[in-house]
Amino acid sequence: MNNLEAPISMVRPGLIEFGIGVAARLGAWAKSKGYRRALVISDAFNASRIEALGLAGEITVYGDVKAEPDTGDLDRVLEAAEGANADLIVGFGGGSAMDLAKLAAVLSGSSQRLVDVVGAGKVAGPGKAALAQVPTTSGTGSEAGIRALVTDPATKAKLAVESIHMLADMAVIDPALTFTVPPKVTAATGVDALAHCVEAFTNRKSHAAVDIYAIEGARLVGRYLARAVRDGSDAEARAGLSLASLYGGYCLGPVNTAGGHALAYPLGTRWHVAHGAANALIFPHVLAFNTPAVPEKTKAVLDALNLPVTDKVGSVFEGAHAFCAALGIEMKLSELGVPADDLGTMADDAFAIRRLLDNNPRDLSRADILAIYEAAY
Structure with a gap:
């Protein structure tokens, strides 16, 4: 273990904003990139405070994320993504919201389905929308990663997808968003x-x-x-x-x-x-x-x-x-x-x-x- 000579691959989101009060920098970044249609994937509580993100333009909110999402939850998110035709997908919440956002970013508008991409390196290419992640808890670290997990309700097993194409273009870590966590x-x-x-x-x-x-x-x-x-x-x-x-x-x-x-x-x-x-x-x-x-x-x-x-x-x-x-x-x-x-x-x-x-x-x-x-x- 811990062999300095061992090869290792390390990746980070393209831009990381960290600090109290930086949440609204997402909106400024999105505007600078010319994104006009955003889909925010969130739980019910965080869906009620998306104004903190400073987004402008046409905003669609999927606010029904629950803990430990399964394949049915993913299907509903993908349906929302198809309807939104977004050029920016935002995961706003805990690990469940961010994992679903990753999968939506690569599967929406793609010929691939979840069954095709379970495992490592099976996502064919980048999604049609950019991806931003905004955590509201301090635990999963999903904003910085390239893996997403959903549960198969039939087998009760976690289905893990790993792909460089699920790496966020921007991660916004504003600790003020965690003040309300019980x-x-x-x-x-x-x-x-x-x-x-x-x-x-x-x-x-x-x-x-x-x-x-x-x-x-x-x-x-x-x-x-x-x-x-x-x-x-x-x-x-x-x-x-x-x-x-x-x-x-x-x-x-x-x-x-x-x-x-x-x-x-x-x-x-x-x-x-x-x-x-x-x-x-x-x-x-x-x-x-x-x-x-x-x-x-x-x-x-x-x-x-x-x-x-x-x-x-x-x-x-x-x-x-x-x-x-x-x-x-x-x-x-x-x-x-x-x-x-x-x-x-x-x-x-x-x-x-x-x-x-x-x-x-x-x-x-x-x-x-x-x-x-x-x-x-």
């Missing part, structure tokens, strides 16, 4: 950003070019997450988390996540647990499990979170679990509506996610996965 969501999405960074940092594909963002993202979460949970209007804390989320997004492209996300996905696809909450619950278990394979990096993570530095598995778990629980995150599967008799099926689903499990620094067998679910229950 404490529980702030906590869960913050640990999701942390998980992106930590899973990349401890990854079999980890690389020094990414590690610098990964460990700094973890430090930012350690420094600011509890503050933002206590006071949602703390501008410095919100900005710190927005930057941590962006850094986590930088990690996702060239390295990606690993065991933690593989184990978290079935909670969302089968039981509709929010992605951030699922990752937060799983995070201490997988960090501890991986410790024997990456003891020094685990110590660095603990130090970044201001936790006692150790390479003892039990102590690693205790520290990370206490960090998450102190934020008010629910840390028991049984309290999230997951039935005990479904843990085996969840383990089957997680074990099948090889694109992530093969990145994990320590092999996770199905029995290991089931044991983690049982310990988390």
